[in-house]
Amino acid sequence: MRNSWREGRFSIEILVDILIILLISTGVLFSAVTALGLIRLPDVYTRTHAASKSSTLGVLSILLGTFVHFWFNEGIFNTQMVIAIAFLFITQPVAGHLIGRAAYMTGIKVAEETVRDDMGPAIEKRKNNQQEELENE
Amino acid sequence: MIMFYWIALMIVSFSFAGLLFRLVKGPTVADRVVALDAIGVTLVSIVALLSLIIETEFFLEVILLMSILSFIGTAAFAKFLERGEIFDRDPR
Numbered sequence: 001m002r003n004s005w006r007e008g009r010f011s012i013e014i015l016v017d018i019l020i021i022l023l024i025s026t027g028v029l030f031s032a033v034t035a036l037g038l039i040r041l042p043d044v045y046t047r048t049h050a051a052s053k054s055s056t057l058g059v060l061s062i063l064l065g066t067f068v069h070f071w072f073n074e075g076i077f078n079t080q081m082v083i084a085i086a087f088l089f090i091t092q093p094v095a096g097h098l099i100g101r102a103a104y105m106t107g108i109k110v111a112e113e114t115v116r117d118d119m120g121p122a123i124e125k126r127k128n129n130q131q132e133e134l135e136n137e
Numbered sequence: 138m139i140m141f142y143w144i145a146l147m148i149v150s151f152s153f154a155g156l157l158f159r160l161v162k163g164p165t166v167a168d169r170v171v172a173l174d175a176i177g178v179t180l181v182s183i184v185a186l187l188s189l190i191i192e193t194e195f196f197l198e199v200i201l202l203m204s205i206l207s208f209i210g211t212a213a214f215a216k217f218l219e220r221g222e223i224f225d226r227d228p229r
Contacts, residue, residue, distance in 0.1 A: 021141060024186075028145045031182060034175055035155030044167045047159075051175040059178045062145075063200065066185040076194050084201040088178070091208040095174055098215035103167035105219045 016072040023065035030058030043111035044103045052096025059088055139190060146186045153179050170214045177207030 037050025067081045104119050156179060160172040181203050188196035213223050 017138060024141070024145050027182060028148045031149050031152045031179060034179070035152030038159045038172060038175060039155050044165060044171060047168060047171050051171045055175050055178045059182045062149075062182040062185050066189055066197075069189060070194055070197070074192075074194070078194060078197050080201045081197055084181075084204050087201070087208075088181070088204050091204070092174075092178065095208055095211040095215075096171075098212055099167055099170050099174065102170075102215040102218040103165070106167070108165050108167055 013073070016068065020065045020069050023061045023068065027058045027061030027063075027065065030054045030061065034058060042113065044108055045100055045110060048096045048100045048103075052093050056088065056092040059092075060085060063088070142186055142190045146183065146190065149179060149182055149186065153183065166218060170211065170218070173214075174207060174211045177203065177210070181207075 034050055034055040037054065038047050041047050041050055063081060063085050067078065067085070070076045070078055070081070110117060153176065156172050156176045160169055160176065163169045163172060181200050184196050184199050184203065188194065217223050
């Protein structure tokens with residue numbers, strides 16, 4: 001890398017290294033934000049919010065950086081990495097949603113700062129609809 | 138470049154320690170499951186950074202396996218918390 005600077009060539013390796021550094025820096029930053037959110041936020045729903053969104057972006061950036069490194073520097077096109085990136089991108093928000101729903105169903109209270117709760121009326125409505133269906137039958 | 142990878146691994150490990158704190162302390166079970174999910178994801182990034190440092194591509198198979206196991210574990214835990222059992226015949 002240092003030699004190509006001295007010779008005055010504009011090397012593709014430097015561009016790839018800059019790309020990798022940018023991607024991995026973003027990923028590390030978002031991983032740190034995830035830990036900060038899980039420690040500091042007040043209740044389980046806001047923690048789900050931190051753990052699903054920012055951790056997804058963080059791990060996605062780090063995996064993309066690794067993928068680019070192995071593709072351009074080592075010449076290995078690893079298809080398992082592509083599958084893992086797509087899989088994490090799809091399933092991680094779904095997992096956050098599942099935990100939040102299970103937490104609400106088990107009756108965990110929301111934090112005091114919460115201003116509105118849409119899930120309670122929705123559950124009431126669904127229960128009423130089911131009772132009406134039973135009575136019609 | 139290798140120094141940059143080491144520093145990145147260090148910061149990610151610190152965030153891993155923060156998630157462990159929430160896993161131990163978490164007042165409810167759902168908090169612990171959220172922390173466990175985030176720990177699985179952070180473990181995936183640690184494995185990716187380790188494979189960059191050691192310069193081997195054999196760790197990359199671990200990444201896919203670990204992400205799948207993390208999601209299945211989280212989904213099973215969520216269903217167990219909600220209904221009290223994991224396998225049932227309720228079509229809902």
